[in-house]
Amino acid sequence: PIPETIAITHEYVADCCANRPSIRTAPAARHPHVNAVAVSERPLAIDDAQGHPLFAGFEEDLDASGVRAILAVTIRLAGQPIGFLSLHQCEQPRSWTQWEIDVGQSVAEQAAVAIRQAELYREAGESALRSALVNQIIASIRRSLDLNETLQVAVQELGRALGADRTYFRKLVGDEFVVVAEHLSDPSLSVSHIRTSMNDYITTSLLETHRTLLVDDVPGLIDAHPDLAAAAALRARGDH
Secondary structure: OOOOEEEOOOOOOOHHHOOOOOOOEEEOOOOHHHHHHHHOOOOEEEOOOOOOHHHOOOHHHHHHHOEEEEEEEEEEEOOEEEEEEEEEEEOOOOOOOHHHHHHHHHHHHHHHHHHHHHHHHHHHHHHHHHHHHHHHHHHHHOOOOOHHHHHHHHHHHHHHHHOOOEEEEEEEEOOEEEEEEEEEOOHHHOOOOOOEEOOOHHHHHHHHHOOOOOOOOHHHHHHHOOHHHHHHOHHHHOOO
16 A cells, blocks of 8 residues: 655755755655556656646645656566656656656666665575574573573573563463563563463464464554453553
């Protein structure tokens, strides 16, 4: 889905427009022009944006920017839009030539290749870092033959490596989970005194999906689904 706004991350401004106010974000999801560019397989060239139906409702923004002509093309990876390349002509209309349109298309395609290469490089670096971290944790764990000490070392190493405020292991005792090892950035964050049912939201999700559970915004999740608060005890534990 197209976000409400799109950050302008890289920009070239000609000397004639250097004194114009800098725009760091542009409207996206609600803007007909952005949506039209996103679904187009080819660059979208507009010779005169004034009065153009794709800018209906955004005339004030258009007047403030001084933009008259626009050539825009979507940057895609695996067929999915990941960004936009836009060329603007200010003050007066411009008749975009086929050569200019083709150049815009070629640059967008090369940008997609460069972005993918950068992602592969980043992924390779993260994979190497992850392997080194796992090997370090395994080496620390193997130094102990006591299960409780092993679990404590594991949560400490993982918590420190990831900069987590709280990391812990839970063990099923009867029909409740009990914390058997935890690493804390502050002692007040301890949840060792809290016992949870095996039917709580987190455990149920793990058992049903067999996948890692990721919650980026716990308060937001509870606000959206108030019924989870009692079932999961999320607010009390602050699980992430």
